[in-house]
Amino acid sequence: MATDFRSIPLIDIGPLVEKWDDPNPTQDQRVAQVVLQLDKACREAGFFYVTGHGIPDSIVKEIRSISRQFFDLPCDEKLKINLSPATGYRGYQRVGVNVTKGVFDMHEAIDCYKEVKPGMYGGLGEVMEGCNQWPSDPPRFKDLMEDYVNRCTELSRKILRGIALALGGPLDMFEGNIAGDPFWAVRIIGYPAVNGKQMPDAINDIGCGEHTDYGLLTLVNQDDDITALQVRNIDGEWIPAAPVPGTFVCNIGDMLKIMTNGIYESTVHRVMNNSAKYRVCVAYFYETNYDAVVEPLEMFVERSGGAKKLDGAVYGKYLVSKVLNTIVF
Numbered sequence: 001m002a003t004d005f006r007s008i009p010l011i012d013i014g015p016l017v018e019k020w021d022d023p024n025p026t027q028d029q030r031v032a033q034v035v036l037q038l039d040k041a042c043r044e045a046g047f048f049y050v051t052g053h054g055i056p057d058s059i060v061k062e063i064r065s066i067s068r069q070f071f072d073l074p075c076d077e078k079l080k081i082n083l084s085p086a087t088g089y090r091g092y093q094r095v096g097v098n099v100t101k102g103v104f105d106m107h108e109a110i111d112c113y114k115e116v117k118p119g120m121y122g123g124l125g126e127v128m129e130g131c132n133q134w135p136s137d138p139p140r141f142k143d144l145m146e147d148y149v150n151r152c153t154e155l156s157r158k159i160l161r162g163i164a165l166a167l168g169g170p171l172d173m174f175e176g177n178i179a180g181d182p183f184w185a186v187r188i189i190g191y192p193a194v195n196g197k198q199m200p201d202a203i204n205d206i207g208c209g210e211h212t213d214y215g216l217l218t219l220v221n222q223d224d225d226i227t228a229l230q231v232r233n234i235d236g237e238w239i240p241a242a243p244v245p246g247t248f249v250c251n252i253g254d255m256l257k258i259m260t261n262g263i264y265e266s267t268v269h270r271v272m273n274n275s276a277k278y279r280v281c282v283a284y285f286y287e288t289n290y291d292a293v294v295e296p297l298e299m300f301v302e303r304s305g306g307a308k309k310l311d312g313a314v315y316g317k318y319l320v321s322k323v324l325n326t327i328v329f
């Protein structure tokens with residue numbers, strides 16, 4: 001959806017990263033420019049690349065390389081951290097466990113989420129209660145991934161501050177009851193090359209079926225030599241999000257769409273690995289508080305003609321319905 005965009009814009013967010021905590025960051029002309037670019041990208045595509053994000057390239061690359069090392073392990077080794085309802089849907093899933101709109105996705109993955117302790121959100125949190133399951137091999141996997149999650153959380157908070165400015169909203173729009181205690185998810189994903197020998201019995205070539213992301217903002221760390229992520233524009237054309245080394249691909253999720261009454265949309269995307277190589281991607285999702293009640297904000301309802309266009313959602317409930325519908329055993 002969105003517009004008839006033909007390419008995905010690239011934004012150097014360096015100035016925002018530097019000044020995000022300033023009470024009046026747009027006094028700096030460079031920050032003001034970044035904010036304008038964010039607004040344009042969010043209105044037109046719902047997707048953008050970021051550079052100047054401050055996470056060292058060595059870390060971004062190492063995260064992909066330890067992920068690849070894990071996927072290279074024999075199947076029974078990977079199944080030691082198998083995901084199930086008993087683990088709060090955290091852990092490893094084989095190819096064929098994930099389903100999007102009834103079609104099997106040709107990927108394997110480790111799913112991780114912010115920890116949910118027993119009773120933390122009452123009945124709302126029960127399905128997601130559990131601790132993350134980390135592989136013992138590669139040995140530094142857990143430490144590296146937890147450090148990476150912290151960095152992505154910090155970065156997302158900064159980008160959302162820029163998005164709050166872009167929307168002309170209050171600076172604390174994504175704090176407090178909305179995302180003061182953001183729920184996060186990470187999917188460490190491996191896409192076998194379905195046309196090659198890696199997956200001779202593949203039943204389709206859909207690495208991940210078309211979908212929108214659930215929360216506020218996604219940061220995609222993808223292999224830099226394979227084009228597989230595709231974003232749909234309003235004409236139904238699939239625009240490739242080709243890798244740009246040193247960047248994250250960022251995209252808007254459903255909770256941000258609801259809050260803005262559709263002024264910013266969560267754009268449909270999918271993954272097809274038609275290369276001859278195995279593709280690795282680590283997707284980090286910055287979401288609202290687990291128990292956030294998300295509704296179109298009054299200022300955006302007014303701005304879009306006075307009618308509330310979208311139903312509200314309780315994020316935790318929304319997530320659970322997605323998890324239960326996309327994972328089959």
Ligand SMILES: N=C(N)NCCCC[C@H](N)C(=O)O
Pocket residue numbers: 098099100101105185208209210211212213214215285322326
């Ligand atoms: N936790 C988040 N946000 N995950 C987004 C994954 C979307 C893929 C899933 N197969 C689907 O169809 O929704």
Ligand SMILES: O=C(O)CCC(=O)C(=O)O
Pocket residue numbers: 187189208213220222228229269270271281283
């Ligand atoms: O593999 C990718 O590039 C993106 C994956 C994705 O869209 C997701 O996990 O939500």
Ligand SMILES: [Fe+2]
Pocket residue numbers: 211212213269
């Ligand atoms: Fe996605």
